[in-house]
Amino acid sequence: MGRTVAIGLQDFSDVIEKNIFYVDKTDFIKRWWDQNDAVTLITRPRRFGKTLTMSMVERFFSVKYAGMPNVFQNLKIWNDERYHKIQGTYPVIFLSFAKVKDTTYTEASKNICKIISDTYKEHEYILCNGTLSEDDKTMFRKHSNELAENEAKDAISDLARLMYKCYGKKAIILLDEYDTPMQEAYVNGYWQEIVNFLRSLFNSTFKTNPYIERGILTGITRVSKESIFSDLNNLAVVTTISDKYADCFGFTxxxxxxxxxxxxxxxxxxxxxxxxxxxxxxxxxxxxxxxxxxxxxxxxxxxxxxxSSSNTLVSKLVREGEPELKEKMELLCAGKSIWSEIDEQIVYNQLDLGEVAIFSLLVASGYLKIISRDDSNVADLAVEPLYELALTNLEVLSMFRKLFSDWFANTPIKEGRFVTALFNQDIKMLNIYMNDIAVSTFSSFDVGVAPSQRAPERFYHGFVLGLMAETVRNYVLTSNRESGYGRYDVMMEPRNKSDKAVIIEFKVFDEETEKSLEDTLTAALKQIEDKKYDQTLIDRGIHADNILKYGFVFQGKKVLIGAK
Incomplete structure (x- = not known):
């Protein structure tokens, strides 16, 4: 009979002692220790075993478990007798910032201070060691009861110093989910304040601390060195692109x-x-x-x-992104690949400045995978390599479809009424529905760089992604592809060739060349005919009489729809 399968356990001792299903990753301990790096930053997508790995490292090295190797004796690490001698021989400080998800800097800094204070409480046993002075004990008790923001910077290094006095060994310091506060700060608008706070804390803990033996930080992203790690020149960085520890997280x-x-x-x-x-x-x-x-x-x-996550940041970045970003998301959701540069160093406060930063975040977060790399112009033109990217798997595709669909929650798109009217050629209801949709959702796309100037395009591409999500069972939806003598805007091709197909041309009212939205609509419908946008569908066996042709034209939030 197989071991018990349990979800969400993050305490290594619990997993082993209760015979919970576990894939043996203890070889990480040996590989990391033999590498001898001073401080290691490891980035992996969320829920990829980072916290369980940190718990495993703490359980192996911590003096709290001296002479208690039982949980490792049937695992890979115990096959190397050298490691029998160092199990349970180091003071270990283990913290996690996973719960620092506050909407203000004041609350976030208080939360971090409390986490450090609680860490002191976990090590109260050192007060009985007999080697600490009364001043040391006074400081320890003060920090364990309440820690002020101006005291937090040096608090972890102070704890390492006290441990050194007790055990004569420098401490291993483990910080899990180091980047969670920064993601929340970006979303909630207190980026610079949290960066200033954490830069000082990290410098004191991992760089200038004379009582650190080794350190590990884990997170989802590699935050740019300029943002947070400018003083840490001793940092060994292991990202999803690195070969180091590649099979230690996730299952082969x-x-x-x-x-x-x-x-x-x-x-x-x-x-x-x-x-x-x-x-x-x-x-x-x-x-x-x-x-x-x-x-x-x-x-x-x-x-x-x-x-297992709200995916708030991803939704915000794609929804508010430029039309070109949404076009590439359409391709990805259609099972295609795209090419982009990748920057492993994430600059959160620059995420809204370009798609490279966004795609880099999606790769780091596990939503996109790298299929191949093109270095052809690197040597001659001194440019960055290009990476071929695709959605990671069907689960990620499912997530994006839900995310795009949720943009139009409580609208006729989500409720199915819009699509019904589209195929019934109910022009009156289409106009009512589309204007309702535009009024209720338009402003959520009209943000970011140069707001309003490209708002109709942003809304249109968001609308296309939402429509794609709602019709995927019966239709293949594509946009901005070649057909006939031009590029159609949206094509809905039925999976059943006997069903109706749809072509939609989007246009924005041009006050310099057009007198009214009706003129814009006439031009949109004429363009469908003149450019023979229906040719691709006809070539694929769709009868011409089964192809519906629509013009969708915009003037601000006002929309007018007509059919040919």
Whole structure:
């Protein structure tokens, strides 16, 4: 009988002692320790085992567990006798910023101070060591009761100093989810304040601290050195593009096959389509551990990982992004790949300045995978390499469809009425619905760089993504593709060739050349005919009488729809 499958356990001792299903990743301890890096930053997507790994490292090295190697004795790390001697021999300080999700800087800084103060409480046992002075004990008790913001900067290094006095060894310092406060600060508008605070804290803890033996930071993103790590020149950075520790987070294909066999669950090919696709360094076929474990427990193929977060930042960036960004998202959701530069160093306060930063964040977060790399012009033109990107797997595709659909929650698109009117050629209701949709959602797209100037385009491309999400079962929706003698705006091709197809031409009212929206509509419908936009559909076996042709024209938030 297979081990018990449980979701969300992050305490390593609990997992092993309760015989919970676990894929042995203890070899990470050996590889990390042998590497001898002073401070290591490891980035992986959320729910990829980072916290469990940090708990494992703490459980292995901490003096709290001296002479208690039982949880490791049947695992890979215990095969190397050298590690028997160092188990339980170092003071370890383990913190997590995972819960720092506050909407103001004041609350975020208080939260961080409380986390550090609580860490002191976890180590109250050192007060009984007998080597600390009364001043040391007074400071310890003060920090464990309440920590002021101006005291937080040096508090972790102070704790390491006290541990050194007690044990004669420098401390291993582990910080999990280091970048969560910065993501929240970006979304909620207190970026610079949190950066100033954390820069000082990180410098004191990981750079100028004479009592640190080794350090590990984990997070989703590599925040730019200029933002937060400008003083840390001793940082070994391991991102999803790096080969180092590539198979230590997530499940390999062989591990997934073994898990399915142990639990007696399984349609391997379906699991592969849904949860495979992550690529770390040169290792392909990395599976999402959260989703695989959830599948082992339930036996159902669902979007477990993608729906375990609100995806607020991703939704905001794509919704408010330029039309070109949305066009590329349309291609990705249609199963195509795109090419882009990638910058591993994320600058959160510049995310709204260009699509490279956004695609870089999507790669780091696990929503996009790197298929190939083009270095052809790097040497001659001194440009950055280009990366071919695609959605990671079916689970991520499912997430984006839901995200785009939710942009139009409580509108006729989400409720299906708009699509019904579209195929019934109900022009009156289409105009009512589309104007309602524009009024209720237009402003959410009219933000970012140069607001209002490209608002109709931003709204239109957002509308296309929403329409794509709502009609995917019966239609293949594409936009801005070549057909006939020009580029159509939207084409809805039925999966059943006997069903009706739709072509939509979008136009914005031009006050210099047109007197009214009616003139714009006439031009849009004429363009469909003149450019023979229906030719692609006809070539694919759709009868001309089954092709509906619409013009959608905009003047600010006002929309007029007509049909040919």
């Amino acid at each position: 294909e062989s591990e997934v096959k073994s898990a399915l066999n142990e639990q007696g669950v399984g349609d391997f090919e379906a699991v592969k389509k849904w949860y495979d696709g992550f690529i770390f360094g040169s290792i392909k076929d990395i599976y999402n551990p959260w989703s695989v474990i959830s599948y082992l427990q339930s036996g159902n193929l669902e979007a477990y990982w993608a729906n």
